[in-house]
Amino acid sequence: MHPFLEKVDNDSEAYFVHHNKAEEMLPMHQHEKHQLSYIEGGVAFLNTSEKSYFLPARHFLWIPAGTKHNVTSRTSVKMVHNFYIPTSLFPSKHVLSKTGGIYPVTNLLMEMIYYTEEWFGEITKKDAEEFEFLNAFRNVVLHVAKIPFPLVLPTTDNENLRVVLKYIHDNIDQPLYLNDLAKRFGYSTRSFSRMFQKNMDTSFLQYVKLTRIVRSMEKLLKTDQSVSEIAYSCGYNSLSSFSYTFQQVAHISPAEFRKQNL
Incomplete structure (x- = not known):
């Protein structure tokens, strides 16, 4: 020990x-x-x-x-x-x-x-x-300690899937599609989706969404980038889409999150 x-x-x-x-x-x-x-x-x-x-x-x-x-x-x-x-x-x-x-x-x-x-x-x-x-x-x-902060990323001991997760984190600023990643890692779309759901207890799309929001939160607290710049650097193609998703996940706007936590 x-x-x-x-x-x-x-x-x-x-x-x-x-x-x-x-x-x-x-x-x-x-x-x-x-x-x-x-x-x-x-x-x-x-x-x-x-x-x-x-x-x-x-x-x-x-x-x-x-x-x-x-x-x-x-x-x-x-x-x-x-x-x-x-x-x-x-x-x-x-x-x-x-x-x-x-x-x-x-x-x-x-x-x-x-x-x-x-x-x-x-x-x-x-x-x-x-x-x-x-x-x-x-x-x-x-x-x-009544209401926990809502953002939790699932993880896994499955070594094959951990490689996929690392790829997602390393390329979160890029478009990430289920079909493309399944093909990249040698799976059919169906088996890749099932593997994700079985080992992560969440869908591929939900995991990518949560990862984008986590990365955006880090940037909101660590950088002086504008909310718009952060949205694009985290893989969103519009500020409105990012703001809507952020509010949906964190129950607060990106600007208010930055203001409250700095």
């Missing part, structure tokens, strides 16, 4: 708090505590064996205990705030005990995160003031 994970799981009844200017570069791993992470000043992804969750600014990622995962970032980050919560201090029937996701950070939650910036390591009942503060923090998380 990685030395850092040994520290996290050392005392099953203790909170563990870790603030760092760079993420712990860990491969797929798991631990015995629930994890809340807030990544300040960057764009990141929570990857599990089944899904990839896009983490925009002003959102926290939630990872239930025992979930295999890693976190990747395509940008430099200012600070990563990690909180590891004992399962005994969390309602076992709450959706967060079983399901990972991305949730908005309220002003109150952000102030509580910043309040703990000087705390590092285990917080036990002996640390009465800090322990009670983290209990309150836990209760705020339970209250605000």
